[in-house]
Amino acid sequence: MSIEQVELARLKSPFFPRLEAIDRLYNWHDWKGYRSADAYTNPELEYFAIRNSTGVFDISPMTKYRITGPESRLYIDRLVTRDMINKVGPGRVAYAVWCNDQGQVIDDGTIFHLSEGEYRLCSQEYHLPWLMASAIGFDVTIVEETAAIAALAVQGPTSYSIIRNLGLDGVENLKMFGLTNFDFQGTDLMVSRTGFTGDLGYELWIEADKALDLWDALFEAGKLHGIRAIGTHALELARIEAGYLAAYEEFLPAEETVRTGRSRSPFELGLDWLVDFKKPNFNGRRALAEEKRNGSTWRLVKLDIEGNKAAEHSYIFADKNARKQIGFTTSATWSPVCKQNIALGTVKCPHGKPGDTMFVEIYYQREMHWSRVMAEAKVVDKPFWDPPRRRMTPPGPF
Amino acid sequence: MSDQYDAIIVGAGHNGMVCGSLLAKAGKKVLILEAASQVGGAAVTRSFADGYSVSACAHLLYQLQPQVQKDLGLSPDLAAKDMPTIALSEDGNHLTIRGDHAESLSDEDAENLRAFHGRMTRYADLLNNFLNKAPPRLGTKNMADMFTLAQLGFAVRRLGRNDMREFLRLIGMNIFDELEEKFDNPLLKGALSVDAVMGTHLGPRSPNTILTYLYRLAGNQGKVGQPSGGMSGLSEKLAHSARDNGATIRTSMPVRRIVVDNGRVAGVETESGERFDSQIVVSNADPKSTIMDLVNPRHVETGFTRRVKNIRMRGNAAKLHLALDGLPTIKGLDKKALGGRLIIAPNIDYVERAFNPAKYGESSPDPVIELTFPSLHDTTLAPTGKHVLSAIVQYAPYGLKGGWTGDARESFTKTVITKIAEYAPDIGERITATELLTPVDIEKEFRITGGHWHHGELALDQFLFVRPVASAAQYAMPLEGLYLCGAGTHPGGGVSGAAGRNAARTIIKQERSA
Numbered sequence: 060m061s062i063e064q065v066e067l068a069r070l071k072s073p074f075f076p077r078l079e080a081i082d083r084l085y086n087w088h089d090w091k092g093y094r095s096a097d098a099y100t101n102p103e104l105e106y107f108a109i110r111n112s113t114g115v116f117d118i119s120p121m122t123k124y125r126i127t128g129p130e131s132r133l134y135i136d137r138l139v140t141r142d143m144i145n146k147v148g149p150g151r152v153a154y155a156v157w158c159n160d161q162g163q164v165i166d167d168g169t170i171f172h173l174s175e176g177e178y179r180l181c182s183q184e185y186h187l188p189w190l191m192a193s194a195i196g197f198d199v200t201i202v203e204e205t206a207a208i209a210a211l212a213v214q215g216p217t218s219y220s221i222i223r224n225l226g227l228d229g230v231e232n233l234k235m236f237g238l239t240n241f242d243f244q245g246t247d248l249m250v251s252r253t254g255f256t257g258d259l260g261y262e263l264w265i266e267a268d269k270a271l272d273l274w275d276a277l278f279e280a281g282k283l284h285g286i287r288a289i290g291t292h293a294l295e296l297a298r299i300e301a302g303y304l305a306a307y308e309e310f311l312p313a314e315e316t317v318r319t320g321r322s323r324s325p326f327e328l329g330l331d332w333l334v335d336f337k338k339p340n341f342n343g344r345r346a347l348a349e350e351k352r353n354g355s356t357w358r359l360v361k362l363d364i365e366g367n368k369a370a371e372h373s374y375i376f377a378d379k380n381a382r383k384q385i386g387f388t389t390s391a392t393w394s395p396v397c398k399q400n401i402a403l404g405t406v407k408c409p410h411g412k413p414g415d416t417m418f419v420e421i422y423y424q425r426e427m428h429w430s431r432v433m434a435e436a437k438v439v440d441k442p443f444w445d446p447p448r449r450r451m452t453p454p455g456p457f
Numbered sequence: 458m459s460d461q462y463d464a465i466i467v468g469a470g471h472n473g474m475v476c477g478s479l480l481a482k483a484g485k486k487v488l489i490l491e492a493a494s495q496v497g498g499a500a501v502t503r504s505f506a507d508g509y510s511v512s513a514c515a516h517l518l519y520q521l522q523p524q525v526q527k528d529l530g531l532s533p534d535l536a537a538k539d540m541p542t543i544a545l546s547e548d549g550n551h552l553t554i555r556g557d558h559a560e561s562l563s564d565e566d567a568e569n570l571r572a573f574h575g576r577m578t579r580y581a582d583l584l585n586n587f588l589n590k591a592p593p594r595l596g597t598k599n600m601a602d603m604f605t606l607a608q609l610g611f612a613v614r615r616l617g618r619n620d621m622r623e624f625l626r627l628i629g630m631n632i633f634d635e636l637e638e639k640f641d642n643p644l645l646k647g648a649l650s651v652d653a654v655m656g657t658h659l660g661p662r663s664p665n666t667i668l669t670y671l672y673r674l675a676g677n678q679g680k681v682g683q684p685s686g687g688m689s690g691l692s693e694k695l696a697h698s699a700r701d702n703g704a705t706i707r708t709s710m711p712v713r714r715i716v717v718d719n720g721r722v723a724g725v726e727t728e729s730g731e732r733f734d735s736q737i738v739v740s741n742a743d744p745k746s747t748i749m750d751l752v753n754p755r756h757v758e759t760g761f762t763r764r765v766k767n768i769r770m771r772g773n774a775a776k777l778h779l780a781l782d783g784l785p786t787i788k789g790l791d792k793k794a795l796g797g798r799l800i801i802a803p804n805i806d807y808v809e810r811a812f813n814p815a816k817y818g819e820s821s822p823d824p825v826i827e828l829t830f831p832s833l834h835d836t837t838l839a840p841t842g843k844h845v846l847s848a849i850v851q852y853a854p855y856g857l858k859g860g861w862t863g864d865a866r867e868s869f870t871k872t873v874i875t876k877i878a879e880y881a882p883d884i885g886e887r888i889t890a891t892e893l894l895t896p897v898d899i900e901k902e903f904r905i906t907g908g909h910w911h912h913g914e915l916a917l918d919q920f921l922f923v924r925p926v927a928s929a930a931q932y933a934m935p936l937e938g939l940y941l942c943g944a945g946t947h948p949g950g951g952v953s954g955a956a957g958r959n960a961a962r963t964i965i966k967q968e969r970s971a
Contacts, residue, residue, distance in 0.1 A: 137755055160760035160928070160935070192763040196754030339720030342758045345935060 069094045072119040073209040073270030081288055088291070091185070091205075093120035098290035103395075105293035109256050110396045112285025113215035115277065116255075116294050118262065119270070122185055123208055126178040128199035135170060135178055138193050138342060140325055142335040149175050152236045152251050156325050156333055157189075158343030162350060163313035163322035165189060166306055167330075169253060171238055179204070183306045189314065193342070209270035213277065214260030214297070217284035219454035222250065222261055224280035231453035233261075244272055255294060257301025259448045299390045300397060302361050302442035304328060309359060309389045309403055323405070324350055327357040358411040361443065362388070362436040364400040368423045369393050370434065375404055376418045379433050385410045388419065394443055401443050402436070413440040462488045464737040464964070465725050466704075467712045467751065468904075468943070470498025471695055473741030474706075475525055475957030476942040476964075478699035480739075482529075483965050487704035488733055490725065492711035492904060495689065496696045498741065499903045499910055500952050502687030506780040506890030508840040512688040513894070514776060514903055514910060515952050516829060516847045517798065520676030521691070524589050525954035529698045533691045536834035538682040541797040544648035545880045549789030552644040553797070556679065562642055569639045580624055581674035583612050588675055588948035588955045591931050591963050592921045629917060632670055633661040633805060643804035651802045651825055652679070655849065656910050656950065658773045660812030661805050665917045672915060676953055681798055683834050691952065715740070715747075715939065717756040722938030736938050739960060743905055743912035744768060744925040744945040752936065761935050764926035768919065768945070772896030772908030773815055775853035777826075777873050779846040780839070780890035784830065785881035796833040801826040801876060815852035820869050824876055825851045843889075848873070855896035855907050866893055911950030912943050921947060932960040933967065940964060 062068070070093045072078065078096060086097040095117070098105055108114040126135065136143040139155040147153040149172050156167045168182030180190075190201050213221060222230050227241045230250060238251035246269045254260035265273050278286055298305060306312055313322035324347060325334050334347055364370050370391040377383040386406030394401045402419070410417065415438045422431050448455055466477040469491035481487040495501055499514035517540070518533060526532050544552040553560050557574035558567065586608075593605035613621055627635065632653040636646045650661040653670035660666075673679060684690040696706055711728040715738050724734035740747040744765055748754060754762040784795060802808050802825045811821040828848040832839040839845045850873050857865060870893045878884050896908025905912060913919050922930050925945045932940050942960035944950035 133755060138759075160758040189759065193759040195759075195762050195766055196749065339717075340756055340758075342760075344720070344758070 072117050073267040074117050074119060074211070074274055076271060077274045078117060078288065086290070090120040091122060095120055096290040098292050099288050102290065102292035105287060105289035106296050106395065108285060108287035108289060109215050109258060109293060109297045111216065112287070113213060113218045113221055113281055114287055114289035114293060116212040116214065116289050118210045118212050119208070120205070121210065122182050123203070123205045124180045124186070124190060125202045125204045126180060126199055127176065128197070129176065130198045131176045131178055134194060134197040134199045136338065137340060139170070140334045140341055140343060140347070142338055143170070147172050149173070150238055152238055152253050154333070156328070156330055158325065158347070159313050160342060160346065161313070162324050162343035162346030164310050164325060164328060165313050167304060171251060173238070173249070184312055207267055208264055209267045209273070210262060210264045211273070211277065212254050212260065212262050214254045214256040214258055216259055216448060216457040217281070218260050220456050221277065221281040221284050221286060225276060234452050235450050244269070248273070255301070255303060256297040257303070257442055257444050257449065258297070258446065259451070259454050296392055296394070299392050299401060299403060300394050300442070300444035302403065305390065309405070320356070323357060324355060326350060326355045327359065327405070329359040355408055357386070357405050358408050360404050360406055360411040360438045362402040362404055362419065363439050364402060364419055364436040365434045366432060367393055367400050368421045368432060368434070369400065370402045370419045370421045373402070374420045375406055375436070376420065376433070377410060379418050379435070381418070381420060381433065385417065397443050399443060400434070411438055413438050460488070460733050462486050462733060462735040464739060465490065465733055465735040466739045466741060466942070467715070467725060468492070468498060468741030469496040469696065469706055469708070470741045470943060471500045471692060471952050471954055472943050472957030473498070473739070474692070474695040474699050475529065475954040476739055476741070476961040477704045478529055478695065478702050479958060479961035480964060481699060481702035481704035487699070488735070489699060489704055489706040490710040490712055490727065490733070491706065491708045494709045496706060496708060497689050497692030499905065500688035500692050502689035502838070505778045505892040509780040509843070509845050509890065510687060510838045511778045511831065511845050511847045514899060515688055516831065516849070518682045518684055518691065519673065519679070519951055520953045522589060522676050522953050522955045522958065525958050528958060529695070531694050531698050533682070533694065534685040535682040536685040537796060538680070540681045540683065542648055542681075542800060543790070543794060543797045544644035544800050544802065545787070546644055546803060547879055551789055552642065552648070553794070554645065554648060559645060562645065566640050566642050566645060570645070573639055576620065576623065577671060577674055578678045579616070579620065580627070581671045581678065583616065584671050585675040586612060587921070588953070589959065591959050592924070592947045594931060595922055627667045629665055630667045631662050631664055632666040633809065635667060636661070636805060646805040647802035647808060648800045650805045650808050651800055651827065654808065654812070654851070655827065656774050658769070658771055658815070658914055660809045662809050668917060668920070669915050672949060683829070683831055685835060686837060687831065687835065688952070712751060714753070715751045717752065717936065720937065722936060737940065737964065738938060739940040739942045739964070741943045741957075743770065743943060744941060745770065745906040746904065747941060748934070752939065757934070757936050761926065761929060768925055769914040769916070770907040770909040770912065771855040772899060772910065773852045773854050774910070775850045775869070775896065776894040776899070777848040777850050777870065778892040779888050781844040781846055781887040782889050783842065783887055784844050785884040785887050787881045792833070795830050799828045801828070801880065812852055815854045818854055818856050818858035820854065820857060820872070821852045822872060824873055826873065826876060828877065848877070853895050855900070855909070857895070861895045861897045866895065869893065910944070912945030915949045920949070924949065932963040
C-alpha cells in the first residue's frame, strides 16, 4: 500500500467532530498516533481559562491499559515503586513511576483502582511489552483500551460548578485522587479528581461512542462558567507551573536510552516519596537501595530565575562566570499567574538543594540579534502554583 | 517444625554435590535435597529392562575438571578410558580416530588433523582456565572482575599473533567451513562435526559450533571414558565426598518451592510439606525451573524474569537403550573395537541434513547416532553374555510437531534401529527390550526444562558473561540468598563439576567479604 492510499495517517479522537468545529488555527500535532491541537483559538486565552475559569483538554489519546485478574493488585505493587497494596484501595488513584531492574524510570503515570482488583493505568508512552513481561508468573489480564475510552480533563476554578451542573450528585465529596462513578444518560461515567494543571480539576471517562453527548452536556453546563477547550500549549504552561514531569523533557523512558547515564532514577527526579522500601520486592528495588546508600548522580530542581527571559535549553552553572557547568534546564517558561520566570532542570549532585543559588545561561533574540544573560536562579522546594482550592473538599463554587 | 542449615542445595546432580561437598568442607552445615530416589541427576545408572542397566542420560565422561578432582580429593574409577572414536562406514572401511591421529587417512589429512587438533586443544586449554572461574562482571569497577577480564585478554594475546588471529577468526564460526577447508575424508569430517553439535540445537553449519567443539575438548582434551558402574559410579563417589565432608543428602525429597520471606530466601519446602530453613539456597535445577517454578517471578524483577524466560533450551537429542541377548556384528569391527565410541555420521552433509527437519519440528529420517556398548567394559550392566546398547540420537526436537505420541516414539525408535541395522544387520534379532527417551522424557525424568542437557543452549549469546543471563552470571541471582550451581550457569553442561565448584567458591568468597 502506498501512502497515497492511506485515508488518514492520524487517528481521530472520539471528540474530533467538536474539536474540528471550534478550531480556528489548524495547528495539529501528533500525540501517539492521534491528532491533537496545539491550540484551538489563542493559547494565552486558553491558558487563562485553566487558571481563571475552566479549560477542557481532550486526553483521549493518552495510553490506557486495563489490568484485571485475581493477582492484579500484587502485579501492580511489584510493577511500581510505591505501595499499592496498603495505600491505594478501590476508588483511589495513584500517581506512580515504574522502573527497570536498574532502578531507572521507564515512565510515570496514573493508576486508577476502579474496583477491587480492577485497574486502569494511564501513561504518556506505550508500555505493553513491559507490562506483559511484568505479567510473567501473575494471573492477570492486560488489555489496551486507549481507543475504547474517551476522556476529558476539566480543569480550573469553576470546574466544580460545571461538574455539579452536569447533575452529578455527590461529586462534592470527591477528594483529590479519588474516583467515583455516575450514570450519564444510561452510561457509566467515571469522574476522578485528577489532572495535570496543579489546579482544582476533574477528569471524565466514558465509553467512546458517548463522547459527543458528554461534550455537549459539559459545554452546556459550563456556558456560564467560562468553559473553553484548550490545546497542548496552554496545558504545557500549566504543567510547568505545577512542577509536574513530562516524559522526553524531564526524563527519557529508560528502555529508550542508548547511552549510559541518560536515564533517571526516581530519586533523581525528586520522587523519593514514591519509593517504598518497606515493600519486599518491586522492579528496581535492588538498584535503588544501592543508589540510596551510595548517593544519586542527578537531582531535579525547580528554579525561580531572575528577569523575564524564559530559560529554554539553558545550561546551568554553579557560578556567574560560567566556569562550572552543573546541568541544564528541561522545561522553562514565564509564568503569567505566578509572575515568575520559572524552570525545571537537572543538575549534578550535591548541587540543587532547596535554597541553593545557581546561574542560568539564557540566550534570547531581539530583532534578529542574539543576546546572552547569566541569570541568577534560586532552587525552590514547592510547586510554583499550588492554590488551596486545588485540594479543598467540597470545592468552592467559584 | 523446621531445621536450620547454612546452605541448602536443591538437586543432587553432580554439580549440586560438588557444590555441597565444597561448602561442607568449608565448615557449613549443608543439606542436599534430591527429588529422585538416587543421587546423580542426569548422571545416573538405572535399570531399563530386567537385568539390564544403563547410564540413563549422560553416558560418557568427558571433562570432569581436574580442579574438581583435586579439591574433593577424588578421581573417577573408569571401566574404559581414552575410548577411540570410530566413524562407521557401511562398507566396513571405518575410520578410527584417537585424538590427533586416525588410521588410513591421506598424508595431507593426517598432517592437517595433527595441526587442527593441536590448535584446538591449545584454544580449549585457554578456554578451560576460564571455565573454572566465575566470569567477570562487565562495566564494574570491581578489581577482581577487571583482573579476570584482563587475564582473559592477556591469555588470548599470549597465544601469539597468528594463533590469536586464528582464535578470533574461529570463535564465532561454524565448524562446517573449517572442516571443509582442512580435510578431505568424509568420515573424519562427519565424526568431528558430531562432537560440535552433540546435545545442542545446532547443525555443523550453525554459528559458533567451533565454540561448542572447543567446549567439548576443554578439561580433558576430548578424551572419553566410561565410569565403572555407569554414571552412578561417579555420582556415588561425589555423594560419598559430600557426606564425608559433613553434608546431609536426602533423596526422594522433591522441592516444591524455594521459600522467600520479606525479599530474601529463607529456605525450601518439599512436596511432602516439610520445611527446611536456610539463608542460602543453591539450586542445581536449570535457571528456568528455578526462577519460574521454584521461586516464582514475583520475587524477582521484570527484566530478569524476561531474560530467564527467553533462555533458549529446547533439547534435540534423544537417548535409545537396547537390551541385547548378544553382541551384534558390524562388518570390519572386532569385539574389542565395539568397545569404542561408534559414530554414525558418514559425512558432514549427512549431519546437516539430519538437523534440517529439526528446525521445522520434525525428527531426522536419517539420524546422527553416537552408540556405545557399555556392557563390554562393565559386566555389572547386563546379565552374563548379554549386552546393552546406549545411543545418543540426533535430531529429535523437544517441540515435535504433533507431540511425542506413542506412534511418534515408535516410529522414531524404528527409524533409529533401521539406521543402526544398516551397519549391524543382525541388530534386530538381538533386541530383547528397547527404551527411547525423547527430550520430553528427559525433561520429565531429570527435571530439565526442554530436556536440554546443557540447561540452556551453549551459544555465544548464552556463554561466559551472559550465562544464564546478562547481569546474573556470577552464580548469585538477583534475590538475596539465592544461587545457581547447575549446567545453566557458566560454563555449561557436561559432567565437569566446574559450575558446582565455581558456585561454591563464589558463595564462600561472598561470605568472607560480608
